[in-house]
Amino acid sequence: MDLKLEVVVLPVSDVDRAKAFYVRAGFRPDVDYAAGDDYRVVHLTPPGSQCSILFGTGVTTAVPGSTRGLHLVVQDIEAAHAELVDRGIEMGGIFHDAGGVFHRGTEEGRVDGAHPERASYSFFATFSDPDGNEWVVQEVTTRLPGR
Known part of the structure; x- marks a missing residue:
């Protein structure tokens, strides 16, 4: 059985600021989808990676900035x-x-x-x-x- 880590959810407080930061760092923007004011998903992939990051509005209850390592x-x-x-x-x-x-x-x-x-x-x-x-x-x- 293959278990492939493909997405890591990051808690952020400002979606546009986070997206600009990760694009500046070289991450490829894959998806930016909004369904109203309460739900937005941004999905980006680091260069050369099979695993992506995802953040947005209404996607996690984790405290912004709490992901480490x-x-x-x-x-x-x-x-x-x-x-x-x-x-x-x-x-x-x-x-x-x-x-x-x-x-x-x-x-x-x-x-x-x-x-x-x-x-x-x-x-x-x-x-x-x-x-x-x-x-x-x-x-x-x-x-x-x-x-």
Whole structure:
């Protein structure tokens, strides 16, 4: 059985502001559908991704900005970081975790710069949308066995 993650719902407070942000970040707009003032769905896809994001009016009861730790995987974190900055996205610096291949989702254990061995899965940069939904950009150049 295949289980494919295809859509992640993000809670936002201003649909037009969120849409403009994600389009500026390079996400492809797929759908912008409204059925009156109480229901609007905006669906966008990150470049190269099979999974999309969805937000709007009347689509979730989650608190705007409460989503954390969504990962965007890239082949070259420096190039991705530079491109997002060039697109006007405020990025945190590139970092790795002092203890190994993943990060803790907090500031604890963060070390500035790329992993010294440049190990796949080992370094990151973060950004947030205008509501504070947090994204992690992660470099993965070689998949671990079974991935």
